[in-house]
Amino acid sequence: MRIILDAGHGGISPFNNEYVTAGKRSPVREDGTQFYEGVNNRILVDRIYDALKANGFDVVKLVDTWKDAPLSERVAKANQLHKEKKSYLISIHSDAFGNGLEWTSPKGVTVFTSKGETKSDYLAKWFRQELACNFDGITTDRGIKEANFYILRNTACPAVLLELGFHTNKQELTLMETEVWREAVVKSIVDACSIIELQY
Ligand SMILES: [Zn+2]
Numbered sequence: 001m002r003i004i005l006d007a008g009h010g011g012i013s014p015f016n017n018e019y020v021t022a023g024k025r026s027p028v029r030e031d032g033t034q035f036y037e038g039v040n041n042r043i044l045v046d047r048i049y050d051a052l053k054a055n056g057f058d059v060v061k062l063v064d065t066w067k068d069a070p071l072s073e074r075v076a077k078a079n080q081l082h083k084e085k086k087s088y089l090i091s092i093h094s095d096a097f098g099n100g101l102e103w104t105s106p107k108g109v110t111v112f113t114s115k116g117e118t119k120s121d122y123l124a125k126w127f128r129q130e131l132a133c134n135f136d137g138i139t140t141d142r143g144i145k146e147a148n149f150y151i152l153r154n155t156a157c158p159a160v161l162l163e164l165g166f167h168t169n170k171q172e173l174t175l176m177e178t179e180v181w182r183e184a185v186v187k188s189i190v191d192a193c194s195i196i197e198l199q200y
Pocket of ligand 1: 008009024037093094
């Protein structure tokens with residue numbers, strides 16, 4: 001099977017050096033900087049992509065640009081890829097809570113699937129298992145949750161959306177930018193993909 005990696009939101013414009021997506025960022029840190037979710041999603045997707053490639057998986061990046069590709073465009077591209085070869089999609093995100101201006105306490109990693117019994121439930125089970133295991137002692141396992149997300153609802157292939165930590169939690173955000181955290185993300189995904197490859 002082919003694995004499609006989706007980095008949520010946009011990156012930094014090479015023209016003006018600014019983050020192109022509204023919201024989707026942390027509160028302002030003491031040093032005046034902010035964490036940009038779309039930038040971090042790209043860092044993670046690049047690392048996951050390299051690790052999956054090194055392990056022999058057929059993997060593609062859905063978005064390989066700083067631009068914030070519209071969801072309809074992302075879905076159309078994923079559906080085309082799935083038509084060419086049986087695929088599943090992993091959408092990479094980080095979570096937020098509160099008004100975006102103040103730090104809040106929710107933390108942890110969550111696996112999202114579409115509502116009801118779906119073709120993606122088997123994927124969610126393995127991603128949850130590996131995230132829970134690799135993030136044990138690092139952050140909270142928030143389990144599998146169902147949501148009506150456009151990218152999950154409209155893709156023809158099985159799809160999960162991973163919320164990898166809360167960038168609105170000050171302590172968690174510090175962890176999210178460490179090697180330990182990023183390695184735990186990569187390992188969880190490579191391990192889950194390895195199980196899925198063997199089982200289905
Ligand atoms: Zn997001």
